[in-house]
Amino acid sequence: MAFCKNCGAQLDDNAVVCAQCGTNVAPAAPVEQKASFGWAVLGFFFPIVGLILWLVWKNDQPAKAKKAGVGALVGVIVNIVISILGSIAGAALSAMMMGM
Secondary structure (H helix, E strand, O other), X not given: OXXXXXXXXXXXXXXXXXXXOOOEXXXXXXXXXXXXXXXXXXXXXXXXXXXXXXXXHOOOOHHHHHHHHHHHHHHHHHXXXXXXXXXXXXXXXXXXXXXX
16 A cells, blocks of 8 residues: 655555645656767767766766766777787887897
């Protein structure tokens, strides 16, 4: 048995509004969040911004937070891989120049 949160009256199981006070008692339909790909792109090119957005939005806007966070994570990983490959290429080029 359910009760009205406004007036405390007993509610019918299929009630949409309270018969006593007229308050809406039907559960609100969840609002579907849509996050654009732009948040992932922003997080990719500016990982610190993506991290901050993820921290700020993770409870209130989880879809946007996920896009920004994934973009930031991918951006950091790509930067690390490029740095490692650049270091290897630089070391190889340096070794080639020393051997000449």
